[in-house]
Amino acid sequence: MEVRDKVVIVTGAAAGIGRGVAEEFVLRGAIVLIADIDVEHGEATAEQLRRSGNRGFFIPVDVSDGRQVRAMVERVIDNFGRIDTLVNNAGVVLFKPLLDMEESEWDHLLSVDLKGAFLCSKQVLPTMMQQGSGVILNIASNHALSTLPDSEAYAAAKSAMVAFTKSLALSYGPKGIRSVAICPGFTDTPHYQRWLQDVEDPKARERETLRLHPLGRIVSPADVGKLAVFLASEDASMITGTSVVLDGGVSAQLYVSE
Ligand SMILES: NC(=O)c1ccc[n+]([C@@H]2O[C@H](COP(=O)([O-])OP(=O)(O)OC[C@H]3O[C@@H](n4cnc5c(N)ncnc54)[C@H](O)[C@@H]3O)[C@@H](O)[C@H]2O)c1
Structure with a gap:
Protein backbone atom coordinates (compact mmCIF):
# COMPACT_ATOMS: atom_id res chain seq x y z
CA MET A 1 0.00 0.00 0.00
CA GLU A 2 3.03 2.31 -0.51
CA VAL A 3 2.03 5.59 -2.22
CA ARG A 4 4.37 7.99 -0.39
CA ASP A 5 5.40 10.99 -2.58
CA LYS A 6 3.26 9.74 -5.48
CA VAL A 7 1.52 12.54 -7.43
CA VAL A 8 -2.20 11.80 -7.57
CA ILE A 9 -4.97 13.74 -9.36
CA VAL A 10 -8.46 13.09 -8.00
CA THR A 11 -11.28 14.70 -9.98
CA GLY A 12 -14.44 15.70 -8.12
CA ALA A 13 -12.53 15.62 -4.81
CA ALA A 14 -14.20 18.65 -3.20
CA ALA A 15 -16.84 16.34 -1.69
CA GLY A 16 -18.07 12.80 -1.25
CA ILE A 17 -16.18 9.82 -2.63
CA GLY A 18 -13.48 11.97 -4.27
CA ARG A 19 -12.77 13.70 -0.99
CA GLY A 20 -12.57 10.35 0.81
CA VAL A 21 -10.12 9.11 -1.84
CA ALA A 22 -8.00 12.28 -1.52
CA GLU A 23 -7.89 11.92 2.28
CA GLU A 24 -6.73 8.31 2.16
CA PHE A 25 -3.90 9.15 -0.29
CA VAL A 26 -2.63 12.13 1.76
CA LEU A 27 -2.77 10.07 4.96
CA ARG A 28 -0.17 7.79 3.34
CA GLY A 29 2.10 10.63 2.22
CA ALA A 30 0.98 11.17 -1.38
CA ILE A 31 0.77 14.61 -3.03
CA VAL A 32 -2.88 15.04 -3.98
CA LEU A 33 -4.41 17.43 -6.49
CA ILE A 34 -8.08 18.09 -5.81
CA ALA A 35 -9.47 18.84 -9.28
CA ASP A 36 -13.05 20.08 -8.99
CA ILE A 37 -15.51 22.55 -10.49
CA ASP A 38 -16.58 23.64 -6.97
CA GLU A 43 -10.26 25.06 -1.53
CA ALA A 44 -11.72 24.15 1.86
CA THR A 45 -10.83 20.48 1.35
CA ALA A 46 -7.26 21.30 0.32
CA GLU A 47 -6.90 23.68 3.27
CA GLN A 48 -8.08 21.02 5.70
CA LEU A 49 -5.66 18.43 4.30
CA ARG A 50 -2.76 20.90 4.61
CA ARG A 51 -3.72 21.81 8.19
CA SER A 52 -3.31 18.18 9.18
CA GLY A 53 0.27 18.45 7.94
CA ASN A 54 -0.36 16.72 4.65
CA ARG A 55 -0.12 17.68 1.03
CA GLY A 56 -3.34 18.56 -0.74
CA PHE A 57 -3.72 21.24 -3.42
CA PHE A 58 -6.83 22.52 -5.19
CA ILE A 59 -7.04 23.06 -8.96
CA PRO A 60 -10.30 24.33 -10.44
CA VAL A 61 -11.49 22.41 -13.50
CA ASP A 62 -14.61 21.40 -15.37
CA VAL A 63 -13.70 17.88 -16.49
CA SER A 64 -16.12 18.07 -19.42
CA ASP A 65 -14.13 20.95 -20.99
CA GLY A 66 -11.06 19.76 -22.92
CA ARG A 67 -9.30 23.13 -22.73
CA GLN A 68 -9.65 23.35 -18.94
CA VAL A 69 -8.51 19.74 -18.51
CA ARG A 70 -5.38 20.37 -20.60
CA ALA A 71 -4.54 23.49 -18.54
CA MET A 72 -5.12 21.57 -15.27
CA VAL A 73 -2.79 18.72 -16.24
CA GLU A 74 -0.13 21.17 -17.52
CA ARG A 75 -0.19 22.93 -14.13
CA VAL A 76 0.32 19.64 -12.32
CA ILE A 77 3.27 18.70 -14.54
CA ASP A 78 4.82 22.21 -14.23
CA ASN A 79 4.61 22.03 -10.43
CA PHE A 80 5.37 18.38 -9.67
CA GLY A 81 7.04 17.01 -12.81
CA ARG A 82 5.11 13.72 -12.90
CA ILE A 83 1.69 12.09 -12.52
CA ASP A 84 1.53 8.66 -10.90
CA THR A 85 -2.22 8.17 -10.52
CA LEU A 86 -5.34 9.70 -12.02
CA VAL A 87 -8.64 8.98 -10.29
CA ASN A 88 -11.54 9.77 -12.65
CA ASN A 89 -14.22 10.33 -10.02
CA ALA A 90 -16.09 13.55 -10.95
CA GLY A 91 -19.65 12.70 -11.79
CA VAL A 92 -23.21 13.93 -11.82
CA VAL A 93 -26.21 11.71 -11.20
CA LEU A 94 -29.68 12.06 -12.68
CA PHE A 95 -32.39 9.47 -12.21
CA LYS A 96 -35.35 10.44 -14.40
CA PRO A 97 -37.83 8.69 -16.69
CA LEU A 98 -36.35 8.52 -20.18
CA LEU A 99 -39.47 10.13 -21.65
CA ASP A 100 -38.97 13.21 -19.44
CA MET A 101 -35.24 13.50 -19.96
CA GLU A 102 -34.09 16.48 -22.02
CA GLU A 103 -31.38 16.01 -24.64
CA SER A 104 -29.29 18.61 -22.75
CA GLU A 105 -29.58 16.58 -19.50
CA TRP A 106 -28.45 13.39 -21.26
CA ASP A 107 -25.53 15.25 -22.85
CA HIS A 108 -24.48 16.87 -19.58
CA LEU A 109 -24.41 13.57 -17.66
CA LEU A 110 -22.44 11.77 -20.37
CA SER A 111 -20.07 14.76 -20.73
CA VAL A 112 -19.09 14.81 -17.08
CA ASP A 113 -19.28 11.10 -16.18
CA LEU A 114 -17.81 9.60 -19.35
CA LYS A 115 -16.23 12.23 -21.60
CA GLY A 116 -14.51 13.71 -18.53
CA ALA A 117 -12.67 10.41 -17.97
CA PHE A 118 -11.62 10.35 -21.64
CA LEU A 119 -10.34 13.96 -21.55
CA CYS A 120 -8.40 13.55 -18.29
CA SER A 121 -6.91 10.19 -19.36
CA LYS A 122 -5.86 11.62 -22.74
CA GLN A 123 -3.98 14.46 -21.04
CA VAL A 124 -2.13 12.37 -18.43
CA LEU A 125 -1.17 9.45 -20.69
CA PRO A 126 1.79 11.08 -22.50
CA THR A 127 3.44 11.85 -19.13
CA MET A 128 2.74 8.35 -17.79
CA MET A 129 4.15 6.83 -21.00
CA GLN A 130 7.35 8.89 -20.61
CA GLN A 131 7.63 7.66 -17.02
CA GLY A 132 6.91 4.07 -18.10
CA SER A 133 4.39 3.83 -15.25
CA GLY A 134 1.01 5.11 -14.14
CA VAL A 135 -2.38 4.03 -12.85
CA ILE A 136 -5.78 5.27 -14.02
CA LEU A 137 -8.66 4.45 -11.66
CA ASN A 138 -12.19 5.01 -12.91
CA ILE A 139 -14.98 5.40 -10.38
CA ALA A 140 -17.90 3.66 -12.08
CA SER A 141 -20.81 2.27 -10.04
CA ASN A 142 -22.65 -0.96 -9.34
CA HIS A 143 -25.17 0.49 -11.83
CA ALA A 144 -22.67 -0.74 -14.44
CA LEU A 145 -23.70 -4.32 -13.59
CA SER A 146 -27.34 -4.20 -12.50
CA THR A 147 -29.53 -1.13 -12.36
CA LEU A 148 -32.95 0.36 -11.62
CA PRO A 149 -35.77 1.88 -13.66
CA ASP A 150 -35.23 5.51 -14.77
CA SER A 151 -31.44 5.19 -14.70
CA GLU A 152 -30.73 4.83 -18.43
CA ALA A 153 -28.24 7.70 -18.79
CA TYR A 154 -26.39 6.97 -15.54
CA ALA A 155 -26.24 3.19 -16.10
CA ALA A 156 -25.07 3.73 -19.70
CA ALA A 157 -22.31 6.10 -18.58
CA LYS A 158 -21.12 3.79 -15.80
CA SER A 159 -21.09 0.57 -17.83
CA ALA A 160 -19.28 2.48 -20.58
CA MET A 161 -16.71 3.47 -17.94
CA VAL A 162 -16.06 -0.24 -17.24
CA ALA A 163 -15.60 -0.97 -20.96
CA PHE A 164 -13.38 2.13 -21.32
CA THR A 165 -11.21 0.81 -18.46
CA LYS A 166 -10.68 -2.55 -20.20
CA SER A 167 -9.64 -1.08 -23.54
CA LEU A 168 -7.36 1.46 -21.84
CA ALA A 169 -5.63 -1.37 -19.97
CA LEU A 170 -5.01 -3.25 -23.23
CA SER A 171 -3.77 -0.21 -25.16
CA TYR A 172 -1.37 1.14 -22.54
CA GLY A 173 -0.45 -1.95 -20.50
CA PRO A 174 2.64 -2.49 -22.69
CA LYS A 175 3.76 1.05 -21.65
CA GLY A 176 3.57 0.14 -17.95
CA ILE A 177 0.18 1.75 -17.32
CA ARG A 178 -2.64 0.00 -15.45
CA SER A 179 -6.33 0.85 -15.48
CA VAL A 180 -8.95 -0.41 -13.03
CA ALA A 181 -12.61 0.52 -12.45
CA ILE A 182 -14.14 0.70 -8.98
CA CYS A 183 -17.89 0.04 -8.76
CA PRO A 184 -19.14 1.41 -5.44
CA GLY A 185 -22.66 0.73 -4.21
CA PHE A 186 -24.66 3.10 -1.97
CA THR A 187 -22.03 5.42 -0.54
CA ASP A 188 -22.61 8.06 2.13
CA THR A 189 -21.91 11.30 0.25
CA PRO A 190 -23.73 14.63 -0.32
CA HIS A 191 -25.23 13.01 -3.42
CA TYR A 192 -26.58 10.07 -1.36
CA GLN A 193 -28.01 12.46 1.26
CA ARG A 194 -29.79 14.43 -1.50
CA TRP A 195 -31.20 11.15 -2.85
CA LEU A 196 -32.55 10.22 0.61
CA GLN A 197 -34.25 13.61 0.96
CA ASP A 198 -35.85 13.27 -2.46
CA VAL A 199 -38.87 11.32 -1.13
CA GLU A 200 -41.66 12.06 1.37
CA ASP A 201 -40.21 9.74 4.00
CA PRO A 202 -36.38 9.84 3.92
CA LYS A 203 -36.14 7.69 7.08
CA ALA A 204 -38.13 4.90 5.42
CA ARG A 205 -35.91 5.11 2.32
CA GLU A 206 -32.83 4.92 4.54
CA ARG A 207 -34.19 1.83 6.38
CA GLU A 208 -35.06 0.17 3.06
CA THR A 209 -31.58 0.85 1.70
CA LEU A 210 -29.88 -0.53 4.81
CA ARG A 211 -31.96 -3.70 4.53
CA LEU A 212 -30.23 -4.42 1.20
CA HIS A 213 -26.86 -4.56 2.97
CA PRO A 214 -25.85 -7.93 4.45
CA LEU A 215 -23.10 -6.13 6.39
CA GLY A 216 -25.61 -3.74 7.96
CA ARG A 217 -24.09 -0.49 6.72
CA ILE A 218 -23.60 1.40 3.48
CA VAL A 219 -20.19 2.16 1.94
CA SER A 220 -18.16 5.12 3.26
CA PRO A 221 -15.97 7.39 1.10
CA ALA A 222 -13.00 6.09 3.14
CA ASP A 223 -13.82 2.50 2.04
CA VAL A 224 -13.45 3.64 -1.58
CA GLY A 225 -10.29 5.58 -0.70
CA LYS A 226 -8.60 2.56 0.89
CA LEU A 227 -9.37 0.42 -2.16
CA ALA A 228 -8.07 3.17 -4.48
CA VAL A 229 -4.80 3.40 -2.51
CA PHE A 230 -4.33 -0.37 -2.76
CA LEU A 231 -5.07 -0.41 -6.51
CA ALA A 232 -2.65 2.48 -7.10
CA SER A 233 0.14 0.78 -5.16
CA GLU A 234 2.69 -1.77 -6.31
CA ASP A 235 0.82 -4.40 -4.26
CA ALA A 236 -1.78 -4.37 -7.05
CA SER A 237 0.78 -4.53 -9.86
CA MET A 238 -0.99 -7.42 -11.65
CA ILE A 239 -4.48 -5.93 -11.43
CA THR A 240 -5.56 -4.20 -14.62
CA GLY A 241 -8.40 -4.19 -17.16
CA THR A 242 -10.99 -5.21 -14.61
CA SER A 243 -13.41 -3.76 -12.09
CA VAL A 244 -13.83 -4.22 -8.36
CA VAL A 245 -17.32 -4.11 -6.88
CA LEU A 246 -17.41 -2.36 -3.50
CA ASP A 247 -21.03 -2.53 -2.37
CA GLY A 248 -21.08 -4.52 0.89
CA GLY A 249 -22.72 -7.50 -0.81
CA VAL A 250 -25.77 -5.70 -2.24
CA SER A 251 -25.33 -7.02 -5.78
CA ALA A 252 -24.73 -10.63 -4.65
CA GLN A 253 -28.37 -11.29 -3.82
CA LEU A 254 -31.35 -12.16 -5.97
CA TYR A 255 -33.99 -11.33 -3.40
CA VAL A 256 -34.28 -9.52 -0.06
CA SER A 257 -37.01 -10.72 2.32
CA GLU A 258 -39.04 -8.39 4.59
N1 LIG B 1 -22.64 8.13 -3.72
C1 LIG B 1 -22.90 6.97 -4.27
O1 LIG B 1 -23.75 6.21 -3.76
C2 LIG B 1 -22.15 6.50 -5.50
C3 LIG B 1 -22.21 5.14 -5.82
C4 LIG B 1 -21.52 4.67 -6.93
C5 LIG B 1 -20.77 5.54 -7.71
N2 LIG B 1 -20.72 6.86 -7.39
C6 LIG B 1 -19.91 7.72 -8.26
O2 LIG B 1 -18.87 8.29 -7.49
C7 LIG B 1 -18.53 9.59 -8.00
C8 LIG B 1 -18.64 10.61 -6.89
O3 LIG B 1 -19.98 10.59 -6.41
P1 LIG B 1 -20.41 11.31 -5.04
O4 LIG B 1 -21.57 10.56 -4.51
O5 LIG B 1 -19.23 11.57 -4.21
O6 LIG B 1 -20.98 12.68 -5.67
P2 LIG B 1 -21.09 14.14 -5.02
O7 LIG B 1 -22.17 14.84 -5.79
O8 LIG B 1 -21.26 14.03 -3.55
O9 LIG B 1 -19.65 14.77 -5.39
C9 LIG B 1 -19.29 14.92 -6.74
C10 LIG B 1 -18.12 15.89 -6.88
O10 LIG B 1 -17.85 16.04 -8.30
C11 LIG B 1 -17.72 17.42 -8.60
N3 LIG B 1 -18.08 17.70 -10.00
C12 LIG B 1 -19.31 17.65 -10.56
N4 LIG B 1 -19.23 18.01 -11.86
C13 LIG B 1 -17.93 18.28 -12.13
C14 LIG B 1 -17.23 18.71 -13.29
N5 LIG B 1 -17.88 18.95 -14.45
N6 LIG B 1 -15.88 18.89 -13.21
C15 LIG B 1 -15.24 18.67 -12.03
N7 LIG B 1 -15.85 18.28 -10.90
C16 LIG B 1 -17.19 18.08 -10.94
C17 LIG B 1 -18.68 18.11 -7.62
O11 LIG B 1 -18.36 19.49 -7.46
C18 LIG B 1 -18.45 17.28 -6.35
O12 LIG B 1 -17.37 17.79 -5.60
C19 LIG B 1 -19.47 9.82 -9.16
O13 LIG B 1 -18.83 9.48 -10.38
C20 LIG B 1 -20.64 8.89 -8.87
O14 LIG B 1 -21.32 8.52 -10.05
C21 LIG B 1 -21.40 7.36 -6.31
Whole structure:
Protein backbone atom coordinates (compact mmCIF):
# COMPACT_ATOMS: atom_id res chain seq x y z
CA MET A 1 0.00 0.00 0.00
CA GLU A 2 3.03 2.31 -0.51
CA VAL A 3 2.03 5.59 -2.22
CA ARG A 4 4.37 7.99 -0.39
CA ASP A 5 5.40 10.99 -2.58
CA LYS A 6 3.26 9.74 -5.48
CA VAL A 7 1.52 12.54 -7.43
CA VAL A 8 -2.20 11.80 -7.57
CA ILE A 9 -4.97 13.74 -9.36
CA VAL A 10 -8.46 13.09 -8.00
CA THR A 11 -11.28 14.70 -9.98
CA GLY A 12 -14.44 15.70 -8.12
CA ALA A 13 -12.53 15.62 -4.81
CA ALA A 14 -14.20 18.65 -3.20
CA ALA A 15 -16.84 16.34 -1.69
CA GLY A 16 -18.07 12.80 -1.25
CA ILE A 17 -16.18 9.82 -2.63
CA GLY A 18 -13.48 11.97 -4.27
CA ARG A 19 -12.77 13.70 -0.99
CA GLY A 20 -12.57 10.35 0.81
CA VAL A 21 -10.12 9.11 -1.84
CA ALA A 22 -8.00 12.28 -1.52
CA GLU A 23 -7.89 11.92 2.28
CA GLU A 24 -6.73 8.31 2.16
CA PHE A 25 -3.90 9.15 -0.29
CA VAL A 26 -2.63 12.13 1.76
CA LEU A 27 -2.77 10.07 4.96
CA ARG A 28 -0.17 7.79 3.34
CA GLY A 29 2.10 10.63 2.22
CA ALA A 30 0.98 11.17 -1.38
CA ILE A 31 0.77 14.61 -3.03
CA VAL A 32 -2.88 15.04 -3.98
CA LEU A 33 -4.41 17.43 -6.49
CA ILE A 34 -8.08 18.09 -5.81
CA ALA A 35 -9.47 18.84 -9.28
CA ASP A 36 -13.05 20.08 -8.99
CA ILE A 37 -15.51 22.55 -10.49
CA ASP A 38 -16.58 23.64 -6.97
CA VAL A 39 -14.03 26.28 -5.95
CA GLU A 40 -15.38 26.95 -2.45
CA HIS A 41 -15.44 23.33 -1.26
CA GLY A 42 -12.33 22.38 -3.27
CA GLU A 43 -10.26 25.06 -1.53
CA ALA A 44 -11.72 24.15 1.86
CA THR A 45 -10.83 20.48 1.35
CA ALA A 46 -7.26 21.30 0.32
CA GLU A 47 -6.90 23.68 3.27
CA GLN A 48 -8.08 21.02 5.70
CA LEU A 49 -5.66 18.43 4.30
CA ARG A 50 -2.76 20.90 4.61
CA ARG A 51 -3.72 21.81 8.19
CA SER A 52 -3.31 18.18 9.18
CA GLY A 53 0.27 18.45 7.94
CA ASN A 54 -0.36 16.72 4.65
CA ARG A 55 -0.12 17.68 1.03
CA GLY A 56 -3.34 18.56 -0.74
CA PHE A 57 -3.72 21.24 -3.42
CA PHE A 58 -6.83 22.52 -5.19
CA ILE A 59 -7.04 23.06 -8.96
CA PRO A 60 -10.30 24.33 -10.44
CA VAL A 61 -11.49 22.41 -13.50
CA ASP A 62 -14.61 21.40 -15.37
CA VAL A 63 -13.70 17.88 -16.49
CA SER A 64 -16.12 18.07 -19.42
CA ASP A 65 -14.13 20.95 -20.99
CA GLY A 66 -11.06 19.76 -22.92
CA ARG A 67 -9.30 23.13 -22.73
CA GLN A 68 -9.65 23.35 -18.94
CA VAL A 69 -8.51 19.74 -18.51
CA ARG A 70 -5.38 20.37 -20.60
CA ALA A 71 -4.54 23.49 -18.54
CA MET A 72 -5.12 21.57 -15.27
CA VAL A 73 -2.79 18.72 -16.24
CA GLU A 74 -0.13 21.17 -17.52
CA ARG A 75 -0.19 22.93 -14.13
CA VAL A 76 0.32 19.64 -12.32
CA ILE A 77 3.27 18.70 -14.54
CA ASP A 78 4.82 22.21 -14.23
CA ASN A 79 4.61 22.03 -10.43
CA PHE A 80 5.37 18.38 -9.67
CA GLY A 81 7.04 17.01 -12.81
CA ARG A 82 5.11 13.72 -12.90
CA ILE A 83 1.69 12.09 -12.52
CA ASP A 84 1.53 8.66 -10.90
CA THR A 85 -2.22 8.17 -10.52
CA LEU A 86 -5.34 9.70 -12.02
CA VAL A 87 -8.64 8.98 -10.29
CA ASN A 88 -11.54 9.77 -12.65
CA ASN A 89 -14.22 10.33 -10.02
CA ALA A 90 -16.09 13.55 -10.95
CA GLY A 91 -19.65 12.70 -11.79
CA VAL A 92 -23.21 13.93 -11.82
CA VAL A 93 -26.21 11.71 -11.20
CA LEU A 94 -29.68 12.06 -12.68
CA PHE A 95 -32.39 9.47 -12.21
CA LYS A 96 -35.35 10.44 -14.40
CA PRO A 97 -37.83 8.69 -16.69
CA LEU A 98 -36.35 8.52 -20.18
CA LEU A 99 -39.47 10.13 -21.65
CA ASP A 100 -38.97 13.21 -19.44
CA MET A 101 -35.24 13.50 -19.96
CA GLU A 102 -34.09 16.48 -22.02
CA GLU A 103 -31.38 16.01 -24.64
CA SER A 104 -29.29 18.61 -22.75
CA GLU A 105 -29.58 16.58 -19.50
CA TRP A 106 -28.45 13.39 -21.26
CA ASP A 107 -25.53 15.25 -22.85
CA HIS A 108 -24.48 16.87 -19.58
CA LEU A 109 -24.41 13.57 -17.66
CA LEU A 110 -22.44 11.77 -20.37
CA SER A 111 -20.07 14.76 -20.73
CA VAL A 112 -19.09 14.81 -17.08
CA ASP A 113 -19.28 11.10 -16.18
CA LEU A 114 -17.81 9.60 -19.35
CA LYS A 115 -16.23 12.23 -21.60
CA GLY A 116 -14.51 13.71 -18.53
CA ALA A 117 -12.67 10.41 -17.97
CA PHE A 118 -11.62 10.35 -21.64
CA LEU A 119 -10.34 13.96 -21.55
CA CYS A 120 -8.40 13.55 -18.29
CA SER A 121 -6.91 10.19 -19.36
CA LYS A 122 -5.86 11.62 -22.74
CA GLN A 123 -3.98 14.46 -21.04
CA VAL A 124 -2.13 12.37 -18.43
CA LEU A 125 -1.17 9.45 -20.69
CA PRO A 126 1.79 11.08 -22.50
CA THR A 127 3.44 11.85 -19.13
CA MET A 128 2.74 8.35 -17.79
CA MET A 129 4.15 6.83 -21.00
CA GLN A 130 7.35 8.89 -20.61
CA GLN A 131 7.63 7.66 -17.02
CA GLY A 132 6.91 4.07 -18.10
CA SER A 133 4.39 3.83 -15.25
CA GLY A 134 1.01 5.11 -14.14
CA VAL A 135 -2.38 4.03 -12.85
CA ILE A 136 -5.78 5.27 -14.02
CA LEU A 137 -8.66 4.45 -11.66
CA ASN A 138 -12.19 5.01 -12.91
CA ILE A 139 -14.98 5.40 -10.38
CA ALA A 140 -17.90 3.66 -12.08
CA SER A 141 -20.81 2.27 -10.04
CA ASN A 142 -22.65 -0.96 -9.34
CA HIS A 143 -25.17 0.49 -11.83
CA ALA A 144 -22.67 -0.74 -14.44
CA LEU A 145 -23.70 -4.32 -13.59
CA SER A 146 -27.34 -4.20 -12.50
CA THR A 147 -29.53 -1.13 -12.36
CA LEU A 148 -32.95 0.36 -11.62
CA PRO A 149 -35.77 1.88 -13.66
CA ASP A 150 -35.23 5.51 -14.77
CA SER A 151 -31.44 5.19 -14.70
CA GLU A 152 -30.73 4.83 -18.43
CA ALA A 153 -28.24 7.70 -18.79
CA TYR A 154 -26.39 6.97 -15.54
CA ALA A 155 -26.24 3.19 -16.10
CA ALA A 156 -25.07 3.73 -19.70
CA ALA A 157 -22.31 6.10 -18.58
CA LYS A 158 -21.12 3.79 -15.80
CA SER A 159 -21.09 0.57 -17.83
CA ALA A 160 -19.28 2.48 -20.58
CA MET A 161 -16.71 3.47 -17.94
CA VAL A 162 -16.06 -0.24 -17.24
CA ALA A 163 -15.60 -0.97 -20.96
CA PHE A 164 -13.38 2.13 -21.32
CA THR A 165 -11.21 0.81 -18.46
CA LYS A 166 -10.68 -2.55 -20.20
CA SER A 167 -9.64 -1.08 -23.54
CA LEU A 168 -7.36 1.46 -21.84
CA ALA A 169 -5.63 -1.37 -19.97
CA LEU A 170 -5.01 -3.25 -23.23
CA SER A 171 -3.77 -0.21 -25.16
CA TYR A 172 -1.37 1.14 -22.54
CA GLY A 173 -0.45 -1.95 -20.50
CA PRO A 174 2.64 -2.49 -22.69
CA LYS A 175 3.76 1.05 -21.65
CA GLY A 176 3.57 0.14 -17.95
CA ILE A 177 0.18 1.75 -17.32
CA ARG A 178 -2.64 0.00 -15.45
CA SER A 179 -6.33 0.85 -15.48
CA VAL A 180 -8.95 -0.41 -13.03
CA ALA A 181 -12.61 0.52 -12.45
CA ILE A 182 -14.14 0.70 -8.98
CA CYS A 183 -17.89 0.04 -8.76
CA PRO A 184 -19.14 1.41 -5.44
CA GLY A 185 -22.66 0.73 -4.21
CA PHE A 186 -24.66 3.10 -1.97
CA THR A 187 -22.03 5.42 -0.54
CA ASP A 188 -22.61 8.06 2.13
CA THR A 189 -21.91 11.30 0.25
CA PRO A 190 -23.73 14.63 -0.32
CA HIS A 191 -25.23 13.01 -3.42
CA TYR A 192 -26.58 10.07 -1.36
CA GLN A 193 -28.01 12.46 1.26
CA ARG A 194 -29.79 14.43 -1.50
CA TRP A 195 -31.20 11.15 -2.85
CA LEU A 196 -32.55 10.22 0.61
CA GLN A 197 -34.25 13.61 0.96
CA ASP A 198 -35.85 13.27 -2.46
CA VAL A 199 -38.87 11.32 -1.13
CA GLU A 200 -41.66 12.06 1.37
CA ASP A 201 -40.21 9.74 4.00
CA PRO A 202 -36.38 9.84 3.92
CA LYS A 203 -36.14 7.69 7.08
CA ALA A 204 -38.13 4.90 5.42
CA ARG A 205 -35.91 5.11 2.32
CA GLU A 206 -32.83 4.92 4.54
CA ARG A 207 -34.19 1.83 6.38
CA GLU A 208 -35.06 0.17 3.06
CA THR A 209 -31.58 0.85 1.70
CA LEU A 210 -29.88 -0.53 4.81
CA ARG A 211 -31.96 -3.70 4.53
CA LEU A 212 -30.23 -4.42 1.20
CA HIS A 213 -26.86 -4.56 2.97
CA PRO A 214 -25.85 -7.93 4.45
CA LEU A 215 -23.10 -6.13 6.39
CA GLY A 216 -25.61 -3.74 7.96
CA ARG A 217 -24.09 -0.49 6.72
CA ILE A 218 -23.60 1.40 3.48
CA VAL A 219 -20.19 2.16 1.94
CA SER A 220 -18.16 5.12 3.26
CA PRO A 221 -15.97 7.39 1.10
CA ALA A 222 -13.00 6.09 3.14
CA ASP A 223 -13.82 2.50 2.04
CA VAL A 224 -13.45 3.64 -1.58
CA GLY A 225 -10.29 5.58 -0.70
CA LYS A 226 -8.60 2.56 0.89
CA LEU A 227 -9.37 0.42 -2.16
CA ALA A 228 -8.07 3.17 -4.48
CA VAL A 229 -4.80 3.40 -2.51
CA PHE A 230 -4.33 -0.37 -2.76
CA LEU A 231 -5.07 -0.41 -6.51
CA ALA A 232 -2.65 2.48 -7.10
CA SER A 233 0.14 0.78 -5.16
CA GLU A 234 2.69 -1.77 -6.31
CA ASP A 235 0.82 -4.40 -4.26
CA ALA A 236 -1.78 -4.37 -7.05
CA SER A 237 0.78 -4.53 -9.86
CA MET A 238 -0.99 -7.42 -11.65
CA ILE A 239 -4.48 -5.93 -11.43
CA THR A 240 -5.56 -4.20 -14.62
CA GLY A 241 -8.40 -4.19 -17.16
CA THR A 242 -10.99 -5.21 -14.61
CA SER A 243 -13.41 -3.76 -12.09
CA VAL A 244 -13.83 -4.22 -8.36
CA VAL A 245 -17.32 -4.11 -6.88
CA LEU A 246 -17.41 -2.36 -3.50
CA ASP A 247 -21.03 -2.53 -2.37
CA GLY A 248 -21.08 -4.52 0.89
CA GLY A 249 -22.72 -7.50 -0.81
CA VAL A 250 -25.77 -5.70 -2.24
CA SER A 251 -25.33 -7.02 -5.78
CA ALA A 252 -24.73 -10.63 -4.65
CA GLN A 253 -28.37 -11.29 -3.82
CA LEU A 254 -31.35 -12.16 -5.97
CA TYR A 255 -33.99 -11.33 -3.40
CA VAL A 256 -34.28 -9.52 -0.06
CA SER A 257 -37.01 -10.72 2.32
CA GLU A 258 -39.04 -8.39 4.59
N1 LIG B 1 -22.64 8.13 -3.72
C1 LIG B 1 -22.90 6.97 -4.27
O1 LIG B 1 -23.75 6.21 -3.76
C2 LIG B 1 -22.15 6.50 -5.50
C3 LIG B 1 -22.21 5.14 -5.82
C4 LIG B 1 -21.52 4.67 -6.93
C5 LIG B 1 -20.77 5.54 -7.71
N2 LIG B 1 -20.72 6.86 -7.39
C6 LIG B 1 -19.91 7.72 -8.26
O2 LIG B 1 -18.87 8.29 -7.49
C7 LIG B 1 -18.53 9.59 -8.00
C8 LIG B 1 -18.64 10.61 -6.89
O3 LIG B 1 -19.98 10.59 -6.41
P1 LIG B 1 -20.41 11.31 -5.04
O4 LIG B 1 -21.57 10.56 -4.51
O5 LIG B 1 -19.23 11.57 -4.21
O6 LIG B 1 -20.98 12.68 -5.67
P2 LIG B 1 -21.09 14.14 -5.02
O7 LIG B 1 -22.17 14.84 -5.79
O8 LIG B 1 -21.26 14.03 -3.55
O9 LIG B 1 -19.65 14.77 -5.39
C9 LIG B 1 -19.29 14.92 -6.74
C10 LIG B 1 -18.12 15.89 -6.88
O10 LIG B 1 -17.85 16.04 -8.30
C11 LIG B 1 -17.72 17.42 -8.60
N3 LIG B 1 -18.08 17.70 -10.00
C12 LIG B 1 -19.31 17.65 -10.56
N4 LIG B 1 -19.23 18.01 -11.86
C13 LIG B 1 -17.93 18.28 -12.13
C14 LIG B 1 -17.23 18.71 -13.29
N5 LIG B 1 -17.88 18.95 -14.45
N6 LIG B 1 -15.88 18.89 -13.21
C15 LIG B 1 -15.24 18.67 -12.03
N7 LIG B 1 -15.85 18.28 -10.90
C16 LIG B 1 -17.19 18.08 -10.94
C17 LIG B 1 -18.68 18.11 -7.62
O11 LIG B 1 -18.36 19.49 -7.46
C18 LIG B 1 -18.45 17.28 -6.35
O12 LIG B 1 -17.37 17.79 -5.60
C19 LIG B 1 -19.47 9.82 -9.16
O13 LIG B 1 -18.83 9.48 -10.38
C20 LIG B 1 -20.64 8.89 -8.87
O14 LIG B 1 -21.32 8.52 -10.05
C21 LIG B 1 -21.40 7.36 -6.31
